[in-house]
Amino acid sequence: MAAYDVAVEERPSASSVDPVINDFSIQIATVNGSGSQTANLVLLRAIFQMGVPVSGKNLFPSNIAGLPTWFTIRANRKGYIARKKEIDVLVAMNPETAREDVLGLPAGAMVVYDEPLDLAALRGDLVFYPVPFDTLLGKVSRDVKLRRRVRNMLYDGVLSRLLGVDLDEMEAALRRQFGGKPRVVGINREALDVGFAFADEHLDKRDPYFIEPMNANQGRILVEGNAAAAIGCMMAGVTVVAWYPITPSSSLCETLIDYLRKYRVDAETGKATFAVVQAEDEIAALGMALGGGWAGARSMTATSGPGISLMGEFAGLGYYAEVPAVVFDVQRVGPSTGLPTRTAQGDVLTTAFLSHGDTRHPMLFPCSPEECYSMSIDAFNLAERFQTPVFVLSDLDLGMNTWMSPKFEYPAKPIDRGKVIDGETLEKIGRFGRYRDVDGDGIPYRSLPGSSAPAYFCRGSGHNEWGQYSERSDDYEKNVERLSRKFETARNWMPAPMVEINRRAGIGIIAYGTSHWAVVEGRDQLLDEADLQTSYYRLRAYPFRSGLASFIERHDRVYVVEQNRDAQMASLMRLELKAELAGRLRSVLHYAGVPIDARTITDDILIQEGYRAEYSVADGPIPHEAGVGGE
Amino acid sequence: MATVTAPVKKKTNRLGLELPAYRGGKTTLCAGCGHNAISERIIDACFAMGIEPDRVVKLSGIGCSSKSPAYFLGSSHGFNAVHGRMPSVGTGALLANHKLVAVGVSGDGDTGAIGIGQFVHLMRRNLPIIYIVEDNGCYGLTKGQFSPTADVGSTLKTGVVNDLPPIDTCALAVQLGATFVARSFSGDKKQLTAILKAALGHRGTAMIDVLSPCVTFNDHEGSTKSYAYVKSHDDPLEELDFVPFFEDISIDYEPGTMREVTLHDGSRLYLRKLDHMYDPTDKMQALRVLHETHGRGEFATGLIYVEPAADDFLTTLNLVDEPLASLPESRVRPPKAVLEEIMAGLG
Numbered sequence: 001m002a003a004y005d006v007a008v009e010e011r012p013s014a015s016s017v018d019p020v021i022n023d024f025s026i027q028i029a030t031v032n033g034s035g036s037q038t039a040n041l042v043l044l045r046a047i048f049q050m051g052v053p054v055s056g057k058n059l060f061p062s063n064i065a066g067l068p069t070w071f072t073i074r075a076n077r078k079g080y081i082a083r084k085k086e087i088d089v090l091v092a093m094n095p096e097t098a099r100e101d102v103l104g105l106p107a108g109a110m111v112v113y114d115e116p117l118d119l120a121a122l123r124g125d126l127v128f129y130p131v132p133f134d135t136l137l138g139k140v141s142r143d144v145k146l147r148r149r150v151r152n153m154l155y156d157g158v159l160s161r162l163l164g165v166d167l168d169e170m171e172a173a174l175r176r177q178f179g180g181k182p183r184v185v186g187i188n189r190e191a192l193d194v195g196f197a198f199a200d201e202h203l204d205k206r207d208p209y210f211i212e213p214m215n216a217n218q219g220r221i222l223v224e225g226n227a228a229a230a231i232g233c234m235m236a237g238v239t240v241v242a243w244y245p246i247t248p249s250s251s252l253c254e255t256l257i258d259y260l261r262k263y264r265v266d267a268e269t270g271k272a273t274f275a276v277v278q279a280e281d282e283i284a285a286l287g288m289a290l291g292g293g294w295a296g297a298r299s300m301t302a303t304s305g306p307g308i309s310l311m312g313e314f315a316g317l318g319y320y321a322e323v324p325a326v327v328f329d330v331q332r333v334g335p336s337t338g339l340p341t342r343t344a345q346g347d348v349l350t351t352a353f354l355s356h357g358d359t360r361h362p363m364l365f366p367c368s369p370e371e372c373y374s375m376s377i378d379a380f381n382l383a384e385r386f387q388t389p390v391f392v393l394s395d396l397d398l399g400m401n402t403w404m405s406p407k408f409e410y411p412a413k414p415i416d417r418g419k420v421i422d423g424e425t426l427e428k429i430g431r432f433g434r435y436r437d438v439d440g441d442g443i444p445y446r447s448l449p450g451s452s453a454p455a456y457f458c459r460g461s462g463h464n465e466w467g468q469y470s471e472r473s474d475d476y477e478k479n480v481e482r483l484s485r486k487f488e489t490a491r492n493w494m495p496a497p498m499v500e501i502n503r504r505a506g507i508g509i510i511a512y513g514t515s516h517w518a519v520v521e522g523r524d525q526l527l528d529e530a531d532l533q534t535s536y537y538r539l540r541a542y543p544f545r546s547g548l549a550s551f552i553e554r555h556d557r558v559y560v561v562e563q564n565r566d567a568q569m570a571s572l573m574r575l576e577l578k579a580e581l582a583g584r585l586r587s588v589l590h591y592a593g594v595p596i597d598a599r600t601i602t603d604d605i606l607i608q609e610g611y612r613a614e615y616s617v618a619d620g621p622i623p624h625e626a627g628v629g630g631e
Numbered sequence: 632m633a634t635v636t637a638p639v640k641k642k643t644n645r646l647g648l649e650l651p652a653y654r655g656g657k658t659t660l661c662a663g664c665g666h667n668a669i670s671e672r673i674i675d676a677c678f679a680m681g682i683e684p685d686r687v688v689k690l691s692g693i694g695c696s697s698k699s700p701a702y703f704l705g706s707s708h709g710f711n712a713v714h715g716r717m718p719s720v721g722t723g724a725l726l727a728n729h730k731l732v733a734v735g736v737s738g739d740g741d742t743g744a745i746g747i748g749q750f751v752h753l754m755r756r757n758l759p760i761i762y763i764v765e766d767n768g769c770y771g772l773t774k775g776q777f778s779p780t781a782d783v784g785s786t787l788k789t790g791v792v793n794d795l796p797p798i799d800t801c802a803l804a805v806q807l808g809a810t811f812v813a814r815s816f817s818g819d820k821k822q823l824t825a826i827l828k829a830a831l832g833h834r835g836t837a838m839i840d841v842l843s844p845c846v847t848f849n850d851h852e853g854s855t856k857s858y859a860y861v862k863s864h865d866d867p868l869e870e871l872d873f874v875p876f877f878e879d880i881s882i883d884y885e886p887g888t889m890r891e892v893t894l895h896d897g898s899r900l901y902l903r904k905l906d907h908m909y910d911p912t913d914k915m916q917a918l919r920v921l922h923e924t925h926g927r928g929e930f931a932t933g934l935i936y937v938e939p940a941a942d943d944f945l946t947t948l949n950l951v952d953e954p955l956a957s958l959p960e961s962r963v964r965p966p967k968a969v970l971e972e973i974m975a976g977l978g
Contacts, residue, residue, distance in 0.1 A: 221977035231973055237963030239955040240726045242719075259973070263965045271951040273962050275726040280752040284719040287712065287749070291723020294710060295688070295731065296956030298963070299723060313713050321710075407974040410967045415960045449688045449708035450728045450954060457701055459711035469701065 017108070017208040022052050022077035024088035024209045026159070029101050030152065031094050033065025038177060038188075039152035040071040044402060045173035046156075046165050047075050048222055051214040055081035056402045057595055062247065062340040068097045075211055081404060082518035083595040089163070089209055091155050092119060093133075102126070110207035112158055127207040129199070131158055136198055140191045150191040157195020162203065165211050167192055221405050225398035228369035229328060230256035231408065232376025233300060234263060237415050238326075240292030240299035241276040242285040247340045248396040249302040249330035282307035286314040289325040290389075293318075294458055296420070296448040298380050302328035304396075305347050306337065308354065315389055316355025317460040319483070322435070322444065324383035324418070326376070328392045330399040333593050342593030343396035345513055348568040351391050352542060358480060360487055363391045363542040364495060367516040369405040371540075372398065377411050378495055384418035386490050387446055395563070397514045397595040419445045421453045432456075434467035435479060442486030487543055494541035499551060505533040507609070508555035510548075512539040512569060514595060515561045521598035522561075522605070529602065530611050539569070544576065552581045559605055561588040563596050645681035645877055653678045655705040659698065665817030665843030665858075666696055666765045670703040672820065673734065673763075676827035677704060680875055687732045688724055692717040692746055695772050695845075696738030696765035704734075715746025718753035721760050722944075728954035729945045732831070733760040740770045743779035743798045750800070754807035756944040757835045761827070764800050764838070765817075767845035768856035775848030782928075786853035800840045801935055802921045805914060810835035810938040812917070814930060816865050817843040818858065822932060825871035825900070829934065832876065832898035835943040842930060855928070866924050868911075868933035870903035894939050902934065911937045 026043070030036035037058070044056040055074050061067035074084050086106050092098040092113035099122065102111060107125040115130040136154050141147040160167050171189050178184040229252050233241075241260075243253040253276070260274045275297075279285040285301040292299030303311070308329050318325055331347050333339035353359055362382060364375045375392055383390040419425075421432060425445060429438045434456040436444055444465075447453035456467035464475040465482075511519045516538055526532040537551045537558075552558050560570040567587040574582040588604045590596040606612040643649050653674040658667050677687070687707040691697035693714035700709045712720040721733050742750045742764050753762065768781040777785075780800065781793045804812045811833045815823040823841065830837035842865075844850050844858040851857060855864075869890070874880045876897030882889075890902040892911065902909065910916055917936040924931040951958070 219978075221974055223977050231970070235964055235970065237958075237960060239958065239963060240723060242723065242726075263969050264963070266951050266962075269951065271949050273951050273955065273958055275948050275950060275955060277722065277726065279719065280748055283716060284722075284749055284752065287716045287719025288723035288726065290712075291710070291720035291725075292727040292956075293723070294720070295724040295727035296954070297723070297727030299727070314716065317713050407978070408970060410970050411964070415964065447708075448728075448956060449724065450686060450731050450956070452685060455685065455706055455708040457709040457711065459709075460713060461711065 019210050020088070020208045021210045021212050022075050022214060025072055025074040025084040025086065026089040026091065027087040027101070028071045028073075028091040028155070029094045029097050030069050030071070031065070031096070032060055032063060032067050032069040034093075034152065035149050036069065036071065036093070036152045039156050040073070041177070041402065042153070042170050042173040043156050043159060043165065044073050045176070045222060046169040047073065047211055048217055048220075048404065049169045049172060050166055050211060051217050052211060053077065053079040053081065053214075053216050053404060055404065057083050057397065058401060059594060060341050068094050077214060077216070079216065080517070080521045080598070082521050083597045085597045085599045089159075089207075091159070092117060093152070093155065110162075110209060112155060112162070129158070129162065129203050131155070131195075131198065136194050139194050141187055146187055150188050153188045153191035154195035157192040157197075158199045158203070160192065161196045161199035162205060162207070163209055163211050167196060217404065219407055221407055222402050223369045223405055224251065224400055224402055225366070225369050225372040225394055226252035226330065226400060227255045228372035228405070228408070229376045229392070229394065229399075230259055232373040233326075233380075234259045235373075235411055236298065236377040236380040238298050238300055238380065239274050240289065240297040241274065242279045242288035242292070242299070242301050243276075244279050244282045244285045244303065244307065246282070246304045246307050248332055248400045249304050249307075249328060251400065252302040252328055252330065282310040283314060286311040286318075286325065286327065286389075289327070290314060290318050290323045293324040293383070295450065298384070299324075300326040300328070300380075302330065304330050304332045305334045308347055308351060312355045315361065316357060316359050318389040319355065319359045319361060320357070321458050321460050322387040322446070323389070323458070324387050325389045326379045326383050326392065327389055328394060331393060331395040339593045341396070343514070343563065343595055344591060344593065345393070345395055345515065345563040346565075346568065346591070347393060348562075348564070349566075349572060351393060352572055360543070361389055361391050362386065362490055362494065363393050365393050365512040365540055366398065367513050367538065368398070369403050370408060373408045375495060381416040382490070382493060385416055385493065386443060386486060387418060388486075393513065395514055419443055421445045421447045423453075426453065433465045435463060435482070436465040437482050437485070441489045442482050442484070443489060491543045491545055494543065494545065496545060497540050497547065498538040499547070500536040501551075501554065502533050502535045505535045506556045507532070507605075508535040508537060508551060508558040509561060510537045510539055510551075510558055510569075511561040515563055518596045518598045518601055519561055522601035525598055525602040526605060530606055532605070532609065532611070542572065544573065548573065549577060549581055552577065552584055556584065557586055558584050559586050559588050559608070561596070561601055563590050565589060565591045644678050646683060648678070648681075648684075650674065650678050652684060652706065653704055655703040656701045658702040660695055660702075661847050663846040664695070665767065665841070665845070666699045667702070668817040668820075669763065669765055669823070669841055669843060670699050672823045672827055673703045675824050676831060679824075680828055680831045681877070682732055682831060686730065687734060688721075690717045690721045690724070690733060690735040690760075692737050692741035694738040694741045694770065696736055697741060699765070700734075700736050715741050715744070716749055717741070717746070718749040718758075718762070722753070722756070722758055725758060725760065725945060726948075727956040729950055730954055735760050735762045737762065737764050738778070739764060739766045739768060739780040739800075740778040742800060747779075747798070751803070751807055754804050754809040754836055754838065757808060757810055757941060758944045759834050759836070761830045761837045761839065764840045765843045766800070766840050766856070767843050767849055768854070769845055769849040771845050771848055775845070782855040785855045786851075788848060788851055799921055799925060800838070802918055804838040805917050805921070805936045809838045809936070810941045811837035812936040813838070813934050814840045814842070814932045816861055816930070816932055817841055818862060819865070819932070822867065822871055825873040826934065828873045828875065829871075829894060829898065829900045832894035832896040833937070833939065834895035835938070835941055861930065864929040866929040866931050867905060868909040868920065868931055868935065869905055871933060872901040872903065874899045874901070892934070892937055892939065900934065909933075911935060
């Protein structure tokens, strides 16, 4: 607590500006491969441990080492965790981007920078803190190799002093990361102390930014969405995992493998209750998942956009032959290779109809790690209940960034294996027909290979209700109409939306996935800045519930917020809505590759609602496009 | 001179099942199609080995060959997957239930063209599956285009000449690590049945390329996959006799005239010397023989390569004894304490 106390004492002498406490964003600009991730996560975690709501967004290149990386940490006492557009505190470590980074800052921001970069002359309206990092590094250790790795930890020490982030909390975060390596913790702590001491001795606090302890994080964890999904898959009882590495989904399966090895190995025999295969490509990955699902495993794969494209043919087979599988799509920016390390919600339409012919797939849209966890469990149950591939559409922002989250609840319901036939059911239904709609809900009964139940021939070619090959028109129509009926049944089994009806609101907002967090903040901004009341419908799954139409009906205009260019979810809705209701939909679209922010939503809605003629100056260009900003 | 003590012919097998229990639906392939003969041999082999039909899964891709699983073992489960991707579906099925007996049927286009990627990775994984390539050098279902196993100089009915070299699926399989590689001819009942029985006794990928003339599109003069051409250019490496593990039969032979291979399940395969003594455990010899016979425009048939003791893919995964598919919730959903431990670690 020493660091914090010192900072508080000094506050009166800091600046004539009012202090800004627990409400600002820090951007750290480094080069990828320089080990900055450790320093950034230590800072993030230390703020979290101080009880302050915090979020971290890593903007990184598709490259191993040497290209620019920005890590943004937002502390917000109100609990807003969406990306904040404006940067208040910049740590400039990368000579390549330092100039642009500084020119893109709003007036009043503070800059900690590597002294030789000589940035202070660029702007007169910022607070600059030069730090001679290489000189300081000499004080940390004589071991040249080792000390190079802790260079970035120096800025954590400097920020600790300037912002009041507790040094001991930083050390606790370090210990968490390097638990078994006291020597590594030791040298990192040394670097923190050296940075802190330098700031204490040489830097006069002239900026208004402070972190003060709060108590907002009781019962919360820090976790990435992909790790949360992995935990969900394990708790869902996954047995077959087939995958092919692709950013940003790889960490989902890699984390899952770690958990499975730890918690799903039979204690007595040392044998595994799961099988994981790294496939030769995404096509094979889904093929294996479907083969597993057909033979009765709870099987899955995880991928991103390019993998989804490759999986098309198998997805159609899964739909038409009615084989369960769970597919995670951690979305990144497309089309084609696109921006592999940037985030988007651009696979909605592709996935909804993935494959040729009349095909539709259920999709789930988690907005948080908690939902990555719970929807993983839902997805396995739905896949087996409806005997079809179920897609979970996460995104890079959710999957790979570190999020605060409530602790996950142990599943309340038992595993649902769906309509798998056994002797008793067989007696009840009489003759087994694989695709017979015995119950009138469109869901047939299936038998599993290797069991004593009657066999059938599973095929992607035309078939009748007995599972026999058929090219007859009536058989085909009957079958695809039943599939339609099954999809209708699924509507009411999908996770329900989160709806907030505001009786005074004339307009509604619909969002899904990670756009949620910017919408939460945006709605507050709309209220504060323009007294504009809104209702909110957070969509969580496709097929949509029937309540979607009545939500739209209640409002004059409904804004669908999403992170793609072509208003994909709004388009999907228009396919089902009556023309009058479809006409009420408007779009707020964000497709810059960085996570959507509240300001974008607020300004866009204010303009579309006629409150404002054009974008505000505060909008500014985004950092990498900046050339002359800030004046 | 070797003497084989032949078993008394029975109407039922060791499970008490009769041959018709292994039959399938009526074939819709052309009359005289080699694929139908292969289906018959699969029925014979499964019957003779006493394979339980409800443990068998039949897998295929797309094409004439891939239709054939509907025509044998009608009471077994089958999965007619997408073109060239049967290996992945088979892999998933075996992961779900490692007790299944997997019989995959593919074609030369399904394997050598669209499915070459999955074929390659299936071979290197050594998944326990019988992978049959019904090889006729052409695409029958789309009316006779060349496939990647067509020989240079072979002609289509229309007179078009193939000018690309063929892929030898057997040589490829040997090189990739398959542990049982054989080639046969749909018209050689004895050899093909012996190979199929041996494949059922093998644990690992059993790749069997069966030359199976397409009587409609590739049975003319000028084709090197016609019935007449294959029959006259068949160059067997050895004569095969198979003794299943459950039959107590001894075969006496003079040293130097016969080689004995004991398979994973204890069955024995006897390779009787023809022109030369062939050693199917010698990978280099296998590749040389394939290369040389191809150079002569002939087909080396028989057991080309075998590695009976290699670990198969499922063994390396160290799975629990029960099929993963039938594990109860208590085995696949960790207790609450585990979730609490994970949450504590992230807090």
